[in-house]
Amino acid sequence: MQFQQNVPLAPLTTFQIGGPARWFAEAASEEDIAHAVEFAERRGLRLLVLGGGSNLLVSDAGFPGLILRIALKGIVRRDGPAGAAEFSVAAGEAWDGFVAHAVAEGCAGVECLSGIPGSAGATPVQNVGAYGQEVSQTILRVRVYDRTQSRFLELPAAECGFAYRRSIFNSTLRERYIVSRVDFALRPDGAPMLAYAELRRHFAAGEGRPGLREVREAVRSIRAGKGMLIVEGDPDSRSAGSFFKNPVVPEEKLDRIAQAWDVSRDSIPHYPAGPGRVKLPAAWLVEQAGFHKGYALGAAGISSRHALALVNRGGATASEVAALRDCIVEAVERRFGVVLEPEPVWVA
Numbered sequence: 001m002q003f004q005q006n007v008p009l010a011p012l013t014t015f016q017i018g019g020p021a022r023w024f025a026e027a028a029s030e031e032d033i034a035h036a037v038e039f040a041e042r043r044g045l046r047l048l049v050l051g052g053g054s055n056l057l058v059s060d061a062g063f064p065g066l067i068l069r070i071a072l073k074g075i076v077r078r079d080g081p082a083g084a085a086e087f088s089v090a091a092g093e094a095w096d097g098f099v100a101h102a103v104a105e106g107c108a109g110v111e112c113l114s115g116i117p118g119s120a121g122a123t124p125v126q127n128v129g130a131y132g133q134e135v136s137q138t139i140l141r142v143r144v145y146d147r148t149q150s151r152f153l154e155l156p157a158a159e160c161g162f163a164y165r166r167s168i169f170n171s172t173l174r175e176r177y178i179v180s181r182v183d184f185a186l187r188p189d190g191a192p193m194l195a196y197a198e199l200r201r202h203f204a205a206g207e208g209r210p211g212l213r214e215v216r217e218a219v220r221s222i223r224a225g226k227g228m229l230i231v232e233g234d235p236d237s238r239s240a241g242s243f244f245k246n247p248v249v250p251e252e253k254l255d256r257i258a259q260a261w262d263v264s265r266d267s268i269p270h271y272p273a274g275p276g277r278v279k280l281p282a283a284w285l286v287e288q289a290g291f292h293k294g295y296a297l298g299a300a301g302i303s304s305r306h307a308l309a310l311v312n313r314g315g316a317t318a319s320e321v322a323a324l325r326d327c328i329v330e331a332v333e334r335r336f337g338v339v340l341e342p343e344p345v346w347v348a
C-alpha cells in the first residue's frame with residue numbers, strides 16, 4: 001500500500017474542484033483500511049474516506065490529512081431467508097454497476113436507484129434515495145472498520161439510524177466507521193417499484209407492466225433529462241447532484257407561506273413527510289428565490305436542467321461555489337424563512 005503526498009483531488013470528484021490531499025492512499029482490501037487508519041493515527045492526521053467523489057466539495061486549500069480512497073471490489077450473491085437474494089457488495093464497487101447487475105439477475109429493490117453516481121459503500125452514509133426507493137429499504141447490514149475499537153464489525157440496518165439523507169455515518173458517529181461492504185436483500189423475480197408519480201407517468205401510455213429493465217432505463221432517461229447523469233463533457237454534470245436537502249417543515253409553515261403570498265397552499269408544491277410535516281422541494285424554493293436554471297455567479301452556476309444542482313461552469317473554485325451557496329441560502333431564508341442545508345460533504 002502506497003502513501004502519496006500532495007495528490008490533486010479535483011480530478012477525483014464529479015465537481016472537478018478542490019486542492020490537494022496532503023496524504024493519499026488507496027485501500028484494495030480490509031487489511032489496507034486498518035493499515036491506513038494506523039498510518040493516520042501514528043502521525044496525528046485526520047482521515048477522510050473517498051468513494052466515487054460524487055457527493056463532496058473539496059476546499060481550494062485541499063485536505064491537510066489522509067484521504068483514503070476505497071477500492072475494494074466484488075459482488076457475491078447467495079440465497080437468504082424467505083426466498084430473498086442477498087448481495088454482499090464491496091464498498092469500492094460503482095453503485096450503478098451493482099444496480100445493473102441486480103437488474104440483470106432479475107432482482108428487485110434498487111432499480112429506481114439507477115444512474116446514481118458514486119460507490120456502493122457511500123450509499124448507506126447518506127441513505128441514498130430516488131424515485132421512491134432508499135437504500136435503507138434493502139440494506140441488511142453494513143460491514144465497517146470501527147476506529148474506536150480498531151476492528152471490523154457488522155452493523156444490522158436497525159443500528160444504522162437511517163432517515164432521509166441521514167444515518168449514524170454522517171451524523172452522530174461521523175468518522176468513527178469506515179464502510180468496507182454493504183449487504184442487500186433483494187427480491188428475485190420481483191416486480192419493480194413504481195411509486196413516484198413522474199415514473200408512473202413515464203409508463204402511463206404503454207401497455208402491460210414494465211419490468212425491472214424498463215424501469216432502470218426510464219429512471220436513467222429521467223435523470224439524463226435533468227442533467228443528473230454523469231456524462232463526459234456535459235457541463236451540467238460537473239456537480240454533486242442535489243446541492244441542498246429538501247427541507248421538512250411543520251404544516252403550519254406551509255400555511256404561513258401561502259398566507260404571506262396570498263395563494264392557496266396547494267399551489268405550493270409539497271409532499272407528506274410524517275405526521276404534521278411536509279417536505280418542500282428545495283429546487284422550487286431556489287427558483288422562487290430568484291435563482292433560475294442556468295444562473296451564473298463567476299464560474300459557479302446552476303445547472304441548466306435542474307435548479308437544485310450547483311455546477312462548475314469550467315474552472316470554478318470551491319470559494320465560488322460556496323459564495324453561490326451562501327447567496328441562495330440567504331435569499332431562500334429571507335423569502336420563505338426556511339434554512340436550506342447543503343447535501344454534499346464539505347472537505348477542508
Ligand code: EPU
Pocket residue numbers: 129130131132198226228240241242243244245246269281282283284285287293305306307308343
Ligand atoms: N423543481 C423545480 N425546479 C427544478 C426542478 C424541480 O421547481 O428545476 C420542483 C418541482 O416542483 C418538482 C420538485 O421540485 O416537482 C421535485 O423535483 P425532482 O423530482 O427533480 O426531485 P428533487 O426533490 O429535486 C430528489 C432527490 C434526488 C432524487 C430525486 C428523485 C434530494 C435532495 N434530492 O430531488 O436525489 O434523484 O428526488 O427522487 O432529496 C441527490 O440527492 O443528489 C439527488 C439527485
